[in-house]
Amino acid sequence: MMLNKAEINQPLLITVLRFPGTAASLDEASWGLLIRQARNANVIGRMLSAVEPYVACHKWPLRAREAFIAEKNIADHRFASLIWEVEELAQILASENTRPILLKGAAYALEKKPFARFRNFGDIDLLVPLNQLAAVERALVSNGWLTTKADSYDQYYYRRWMHELPPMQHIHRGTNLDVHHAILPLTARYKPDSDRLIASARPSTGMASVDVLAPEDMFLHGAAHLFCEGECENALRNLLDLHDLWIDLFEDKSSVVGLVNRAVDLDLTVVLALAGRYMEHVLDSKNAGCIAGVMRDKGVMPQLFTWHDWLFDAIFLGFHPSCQQKGQALARQVLYLRSHYLRMPFYLLVQHLLRKAWREVQPVNG
Amino acid sequence: MTPARIAGILPRDFLEDGVILLAPPFVFRIRSPLPFVWDAIASSYADFSILDDYAFVDFELTIAPVNGLRRWVSPLVNMSIDGVFPFDALPASQAYPLLEWGMNWCVTSTAHHFLMCHSAVLAWNDLAVILPAPPGSGKSTLCAALTMSGWRLLSDELALLDPESLMLSPFVRPVSLKNASIELIGQRFPAADFTLPVKDTIKGEVAHMRPTTESVLQSRTLAKPRWLIFPQYDKDVELELKPMQKAEAVVELAKNAFNFRGFGAKGFSTLGALVDSVDCYRLTYSSLDLALAKFKELGEEVCKTNV
Structure with a gap:
């Protein structure tokens, strides 16, 4: 070729x-x-x-075959464990009359997406309605899911500003759990309405007792996570998720119109435009150019900038030493700052970063 | 073309590009600007092969000084493994043990085509004894002594079990000895060759013993599990070898298996099949000589019945 x-x-x-x-x-x-x-x-x-x-x-080569066998050996049990944990969680939440909505990796696996077979996930992400959050937290705590953030400022920060409870972990099994009530922070630049997401959620095809987001919302959430949070290490993995969802769900043009309309409803046009751009740029995803085309036709295409390319092209190269290029470290720093800038207004950000910096310099027992 | 060996190459040849070290079944590219790291490698890997740039490299490890003001007071080193830093920086004197731990980490965190147990493995005529044990049980001492007494070393840390064939793959490496064991083995086996001891590591004083040439030459020869022996050093017991219930052995072995949980049901059935195919014992000992004699007896007994 x-x-x-x-x-x-x-x-x-x-x-x-x-x-x-x-x-x-x-x-x-x-x-x-x-x-x-x-x-x-x-x-x-x-x-x-x-x-x-x-x-x-x-x-x-033999070692490549063995690497594949290694992946297969742990994939099956990873899936079985996930099913087990999710059934457990569904049962706990059922006692509070709540149906959890599974997000991201856990949702892809539960929906039996073929691409999810080999996907690692560090934690299980759930979405529940805000008015049930307190009850859900109590039910989880009494079943062994404990908070991982002992620091009182961290607790305050999550509860006051974030879109999730402070991360939880099961006391015996060590499984990590993030309980969300929104997909972006309350203070974030873009404000996807959780009620709309929850209203469109549907029973998972893999497990009747839990829900997953509608296909458009699943894609838009993946894009929001990738382009608003500063998680560089998994940037390429997360872009591949979008590519795979895209190939799975939206390749024909009529479905793209639905996706764009939904992005307008959820205030996520910028992340959708970025997703289209970098799926095309980096992975050459089939028909990804359609996204920009449809957005332009509808007059909802946001402005993308040259610095977006500088930033994201560097991040999607990956961080193996053989991939590193000049400016990549800087791009990473900028992405971190940008993720904070998107997360909260400037005056809050300054308070938050000062607070974290102060904690760094204080003695441990201070 | 026979691959070049580490022995005979001067440390300074490695400073620039590092070296591609074959430690079957894995290949490591090691880079470090620190000459004393190369002295240790040249000593403990003397019989190993180095490969050229066309080789498949599994892991790239770089051990380098940490920049910053501290380098003038008490210098630190850190280790990058393909761009990831799995360990905290350590005092520069610990660079070589850090490399050894890093190489173990590479394997235990990725090689899930094996069921991996924390144990020493040695073989007598390609029949293997697995010695699983937590730190402090005297496993490494016993492993070094057996290696120096004609047993073939497969590994002092890692049993690599193929879940399909139930055969053990060697992963021959220098044997890590701690504290009093260093002198004990050094006195008992004058032929044993060690790297310079490194003091005050997280495991105490550490030195690495060069594996025997025979073990390195056989480092691609699989061995069939024959005995599973859980050793325990106890100064009050000279020697006691007690048969062990198979069910108990499976449970104990599972505790020592790194990726047992990741394998799920397959892990359980594999360990079950392994334990079914071996003789299981608990060994309590304080006399190294009696222990060695007992192992010899076990080995010879089996060879006799096989004839």
Whole structure:
């Protein structure tokens, strides 16, 4: 396959994600690099399962085959454990007459999305209505889900400004749980209405006792998380999630119109435009250009800037030493600041960062 | 072409590009600007092969001094593994033990094509004894002594069990010895060769013993599990080898298996099948010589019945 110059300068991982067939011509050393880059970006299983249909496993180097076996060995039990935890959570919440809405990785897995098989998730994310949050928290605490933030300022910060309870963890099993009442902070620049999200949620096809977001909302939440929070390490993984949801749900043009309308309703046009742009830029996702086209037709296309490209192109390269480029560290810092800037108004941000800085310099027992 | 060996290459040759070290079944590229790290590697990996740039590299480790004012007072080093820093920075004197721990971390955090147990593994005629044990049980001492007494070293830390074939893969590495064991093994086996002891690590004083040449040459030869022995050092008991219930052995082994939980039901059935295929014992000992004699007896007994 002929690659143009820009593509040759891409990290190997991105090239293979875009054109999995190129793995056929890799030598042993390049395979090693590919696996190491994928491990760093947390997408080994996802990458290898994309290559498999193009290059049969028996043509891979032994260590690549073994890496795939390793992923398969832990994937099945990860899924079984998730189902077990979610059933448990659904039961606890049922005692408060609440149906949890599963978000992100847990939702993809529960919906049996094929791409979710190899996806790691550090925690289970739930969405519940704000007016039931206190009851849900009490029920969870009395069933062994305890807060992980002992510091009183952290507790205050989460409860006053954030879109979730302070993170929880099960006292015996160590499973991490985030209970959300909104998908972005209360103080954030964009304000998707939780009532609308909850009203459109539907029973999960994988488990009748819990809900998942409507397909459009699932995609928009993924985009909001990726482009508003400063979680750089998993940026490429999260963009792949969007790509996979996109291929799964929206490839035809009529469904894109629905997606754009929903973004307008939820105040998420900027994140949708960014999602379209970088799916196309980085992963060459089929018909991703449609998003901008439909948004322009409807007159809802937000302005994107050159600095967006500078920022996100650097982040999506990945953070393996072989992918690092000049300015990447700065881009990462800027993304962190931007995520805070999007999260809360300036005067709150200054208070919050001063508070955190003060805590850093204080003696531990002070 | 036979791959080059570490022995005979001067440490300064590695300072620039590092070295691609084959420690079957894994390949590590190691980089460090610290000459004393290379002295330790040259000593403890003398019989290992180094590969050229065309090799498949599993992990890239860089151990480098931490910049900043502290480097003038008490310098620190940290370790990057493919861009990730899994450990806190440590005093520079601990750079080599840090490298060894990092190499273990690479494997335990990724090699889930194996069921991995925290244990020493040695073999007699390709029949393996698995010695699982928590720190402080005398496992490493016993492992070093057996290695120096004609047993083939597979690993002093990690049993790599293939869940399909139930065969054990070697992962031959220097044997990590702590505190009094260093002198004990050094006196008992004058042929044993150690890296310079490093004091005040989190595990106390640490030195690494070079694996025997025979073990390194056989580092691709799988071994079949034959014995599962849980050792416990006890100064009041000379030697006691007690058969152990299989059910108890499965539970004890599961506690030592790093990725047992990740494997789910498959992990349980694999450990069950493993324990079914071996003789299980608890070993309590204070006399190293009696323990070695007992192991020899076990080995020879099995070889006799196999003939």
